[in-house]
Amino acid sequence: MRITPSVSRPLSQAIKSTSTSSWSSGAAATTTAMRSAGWMSMPSRMATQPMLRTPFSTSSRVQQTAEEKKETENKAAGEAMGAKDGKAESAGEASELDKLQATIKEKDVKIKELTDAVLYGKADLQNAQRRAQEEKSQAGDYAITKFARDLTSSLDILNLALRSVPEPLRKAPEDAKSLDDPRRAISELYSGVELTSKSILDMLKLHGVTVFDPTGEKFNPQEHEAMFQAPVPGKEPGTVLECSKVGFRIKDRVLRAAQVGVVQETS
Incomplete structure (x- = not known):
């Protein structure tokens, strides 16, 4: 800080007036003289007096506060948007997962249907082949x-x-x-x-053709043809009494039924 002439002249006079005093008194007097001369008054006043703010500093502080507020709002908005995007992303992932699970379930059902159809078709084919083989065998057997x-x-x-x-x-x-x-x-x-x-x-x-004579057997309409009935004492009713013509079988089929007479039941 520059010292003006008005300040330096009283300071020299104060020093001269206190030259004959003792060292301790001189030091105190010097300090008092400096204060009375205004040497130390300026910093004291600067320290005690409040600092006046200029319009420039106030507007800067307001602008800074507005920017900080805006930054805070932007940060909060960003966090909210991030949270919203996170929720939306989670919801989207959950929805996509549900769709995939539904698709997998639908495919599983379709696979089961196709598998059953293949098995049924295979079973039908095997049955048809077996029937064809049986018919072929029967065609040879019964030719x-x-x-x-x-x-x-x-x-x-x-x-x-x-x-x-x-x-x-x-x-x-x-x-x-x-x-x-x-x-x-x-x-x-x-x-x-x-x-x-x-x-x-x-x-x-x-x-494969065999003959059979059912005399004495129980009458069987699947293999016997009743030509007549006659009551016979001592014979069980429904029993073949006589065979007029023998019967014939080819394999397990009846080629010709036997013509028989059957014991009649007596009342």
């Missing part, structure tokens, strides 16, 4: 059905011929050695017809 049925008619004629021969004549007596003997001729004829019938039955058996 001779018509031919075998025609042969049964021939067998009926042969069996009728065999039955027409009396029991004593079926075997020639020992004394009938000549072929001209009618007894031997009838016996030879009977044996020939019997052998023919047996050969046909053996041939049919090779192809």
Whole structure:
């Protein structure tokens, strides 16, 4: 700080007036003189008097406060926006996850439907193949059905011929050695017809055709054809009394039902 002339002159006079005093008194006097001269008054007044603010400093402080407020508001708005964006992002992620889960569930249902359809189709195909194989096998097994049925008619004629021969004549007596003997001729004829019938039955058996005679069995409408009924004492009603024509089976099917007579129930 620059010292004006008006301040330096009284200071010199004060120092001269106190030159004859003692050191302690001089120091105190010097201090008093300096204060009275105004040397120390200016800083004191500067320290004690309030500082006046200029319009420039006030406007700067107001502007700074406004900027700080705006910055605070912007920061709060940013945080709020960030929180809002975070919530929106979380909600969006949750919504997307729900959509993915729904899509997966829908695909699982579709996969199950397709899997079931494939399994059902495979089962149907296997059943169709099995039926075709069975039909093919049956076609081979039952291919001779018509031919075998025609042969049964021939067998009926042969069996009728065999039955027409009396029991004593079926075997020639020992004394009938000549072929001209009618007894031997009838016996030879009977044996020939019997052998023919047996050969046909053996041939049919090779192809799965078998003969059955239900005499004495319980009447079965699936395999027997009742030609007549007659009450017979001592016989159980519904029992096959007599077989007029034997029956035939081809594999597990009835080729021809046996023609039978059935015991009638007596009242």
